Amino acid sequence: MSASAIVMMLVICGVVWGGFVFFLVRAMRSEGKKQASGRTGD
Amino acid sequence: MSATEQFSSRWGLILATLGMAVGTGNIWRFPRIVATNGGGAFLVSWVVFLFIWSVPLMIVEFSFGKRGRKGTVGSFIAMAGKGPGWMGGWVALCATAIMFYYSVVAGWCLRYFAAAVQGGLTGENSIGFWESYAGSGLAWITNAIALGLAIAVVWFGVRGIERVAKVLIPSLFVLVLMLAIRAVTLPGATAGLEFLFHPDWSALGDVRIWLQALTQNAWDTGAGWGLILTFAVYMKAREDIPLNAFLIGFGNNSVSLLAGIMVLCTVFAINPGARSEIVGAGNEGLTFIWMPRLFAQMPGGRFFMIFFFLALSFAALTSLISMVELLTRNLMDAGLKRRKALVVVALLALAFSTPSALSLSFLHNQDWVWGVGLMLSGLLYALAARRFGVERLRREVVNSDGCDLPIGKWWTFIISVVVPIEAVVLMIWWLWEARGWDPEHWLDPFRSTSVGTVLAQWALVLVALLVLNRWLGRRISAANSA
Numbered sequence: 001m002s003a004s005a006i007v008m009m010l011v012i013c014g015v016v017w018g019g020f021v022f023f024l025v026r027a028m029r030s031e032g033k034k035q036a037s038g039r040t041g042d
Numbered sequence: 043m044s045a046t047e048q049f050s051s052r053w054g055l056i057l058a059t060l061g062m063a064v065g066t067g068n069i070w071r072f073p074r075i076v077a078t079n080g081g082g083a084f085l086v087s088w089v090v091f092l093f094i095w096s097v098p099l100m101i102v103e104f105s106f107g108k109r110g111r112k113g114t115v116g117s118f119i120a121m122a123g124k125g126p127g128w129m130g131g132w133v134a135l136c137a138t139a140i141m142f143y144y145s146v147v148a149g150w151c152l153r154y155f156a157a158a159v160q161g162g163l164t165g166e167n168s169i170g171f172w173e174s175y176a177g178s179g180l181a182w183i184t185n186a187i188a189l190g191l192a193i194a195v196v197w198f199g200v201r202g203i204e205r206v207a208k209v210l211i212p213s214l215f216v217l218v219l220m221l222a223i224r225a226v227t228l229p230g231a232t233a234g235l236e237f238l239f240h241p242d243w244s245a246l247g248d249v250r251i252w253l254q255a256l257t258q259n260a261w262d263t264g265a266g267w268g269l270i271l272t273f274a275v276y277m278k279a280r281e282d283i284p285l286n287a288f289l290i291g292f293g294n295n296s297v298s299l300l301a302g303i304m305v306l307c308t309v310f311a312i313n314p315g316a317r318s319e320i321v322g323a324g325n326e327g328l329t330f331i332w333m334p335r336l337f338a339q340m341p342g343g344r345f346f347m348i349f350f351f352l353a354l355s356f357a358a359l360t361s362l363i364s365m366v367e368l369l370t371r372n373l374m375d376a377g378l379k380r381r382k383a384l385v386v387v388a389l390l391a392l393a394f395s396t397p398s399a400l401s402l403s404f405l406h407n408q409d410w411v412w413g414v415g416l417m418l419s420g421l422l423y424a425l426a427a428r429r430f431g432v433e434r435l436r437r438e439v440v441n442s443d444g445c446d447l448p449i450g451k452w453w454t455f456i457i458s459v460v461v462p463i464e465a466v467v468l469m470i471w472w473l474w475e476a477r478g479w480d481p482e483h484w485l486d487p488f489r490s491t492s493v494g495t496v497l498a499q500w501a502l503v504l505v506a507l508l509v510l511n512r513w514l515g516r517r518i519s520a521a522n523s524a
Contacts, residue, residue: 001236008082009239015089016299020292027285030446031052039280039444 047200048276054204055277056286056293061207061360062269063294064214066147067262069354070329072298073305077321079254080245081238087246087255092263092291095256095420095464098456099265100287101449102423105439107274108283113371114268116518117275121435122426124515128507129422131514133268134372135503136415140267141365143398143408145192145391148358149184150176154330155351163347165338168331176326182399186392192362193388196370199380200276203363210356215297217353222300224346225307234310237317238302253471256464261413263294266420269364272371280444288447305333312336326402329354366391377521407490411499414472418500421465424457432457 001009049055076084110117114137118130153175157163163171175181195206225231245251264270270290305328309320313336320332337347366387373383398405427435432454441448476493477484487498507514 001232002240004241005082005236005239008085008241009235012082012085012089012239013299016292016295020289020296023285023289023292027052027056027282027289027446030282030285034444 048278049200049204049273052278052281052286054208055273055281056289057207057211058200058203058360058364059264059270059273059286059290060293061211061214062273062364063262063264063290063361064211064297064357065144065262065264065361066151066325066329066354066358067258068294068298069218069301069305069357070325072258072262073302074321074325074328075254075258076238076302077306077317079251080242080248082241083243083245083248084251084255085239086241087252088258088295091252091256091259091464092295094456094460096259096263096265096294097287097291098453098461099420099423100263100270100291101284101440101453102427102435102457103265103268103270104274104277104283104287105435106423106426107271108277108281109439110271111275112375112518112522113275113368114271115372115514116375116522117271118422118426119515119518122429124512126422126426126429127515127518128504128511129426130268131507131510132415132422132503133266133271133419134368135507136412136419137268137365138369139408139412139415141362141369142391142394143405144358144362144365145189145395146181146185146399146405148188148192148355148362149181149186149399150326150330151351151355151358152188153180153184154334155348155355158334158344158348158351161344163334165335168334171334172326172330176330177400177402179400182396185395185399188359188362189366189388189391189395191359192366193384193391195363196366197381197384200273200367203273203367206363207360210360214353214356214360217349217356218297218300218304221346221349221353222304222307224340225304225311228307228311228340230311230314231307233314234307235303237310238306253468256468257472260416260420260468262298263291264361264364265291266416266423268368268419272364272368275371278444282444282446283440284445284449285447308333308336308340312339375521376517403490407495410476410491411496414469414496415500417465417468417472421462421469424461424465427457 049058106117106121110120112120114134115127115130119127154163195202226235260266309317313320320328323332333350334347337343337350340346369387370380370383373386374380378386398408436449436454473493473496476491479491480489483489484492485494486492487494489495
């Protein structure tokens, strides 16, 4: 693979999969806090 | 709304909505479109449109459903007044018309999964298998089975949808991940990665690449279809909107990226000489003719073929479930009980899916007409949000109690200005492209993929909706006050 393709792969996969993991972890933390404080969204 | 008509948790809502978003378009269309539109350059524009089309429209859909607490027609009336009720009707009819052929596609996936398990599908017979099956009576039966499965899930209400999503969506992620790992470990697979990620920067100056990337976002994230709005009806009162929208948008595109890696690495590792023919074979040609051939030449290919068609079946079924729920919800808003509404949906779906099950030409016509119709749906969401007040929507609904990721005024600008421009440009571009496909008959309404067939079918639906607009509003108000 060329260096430019490797860089592009890291950037695109980093943004898309990294973004998914980032938002997933953030939602889990937020949900954990809500559960702890008894505010579950009802 | 009764307690059972609510997702039990945030994860139930997210998994059901991811199930709606991840469909066959992620697995059979995305790899083809990336391969024919400049690889890396396309991916850049595809990520850009995630931020300026898909996620902003998902946020509008969530906010309409959460505030309106009704299906598409009722929520558009609640948000924008009785006048634009027809807009919600358009969104519902567009998604329902798609359901009438999507159930056929889901049936194909089930049939191929069964054939892969039984060992009746080999590389040598893939063309004959497809030609004897597509458009046959058996295709109608598998369509009916797919519809039956989706209706059975929706029969048990939102908790039924949630339970199924909790099993199928994690399984789908695991299956696609396994297939992608197998594909990248095949000898020669790096050529597929090179092809997928090679950045041809000159392609970024090509308007067509950007329009294809926008189209892919409009078709495979489910933004603007009315399906997210439908699930948002069942979200909790103090549930977050923006973080959920970002999570679903990125989750959907993560699956697309895995599917792109899986398909292109498989193609380049097994049959690099035929890559142009494979990616140019269309959705059905790639999936139902070429993939079985490629799997047949791969070590342990039969198992991976089973996993591939199982993943495709899960993706198709979870999307079909959301389409069934959309029509059911609208009928419930008009006064029917869930199970009576589902009987009506089942009868309508069986009747109106029959032409697509028996004729590929009819299916392609419907895919063309209502695929472009989704862009009008996106525009109508933006117009209805403007009528409510986009900034007011941001402050009162999107960033309300329970919000985990407050959204700034950039979103107000995108919904007020950018999305309407994108939708109009996209519709004009597709109709202009279609004019060139058949220059002599582009206005003929009886051609499968002409401009005329789009305009004629849209006009019929729009006239009917405008004539019935007042009645629709009265019917929903009466059912609401009963």
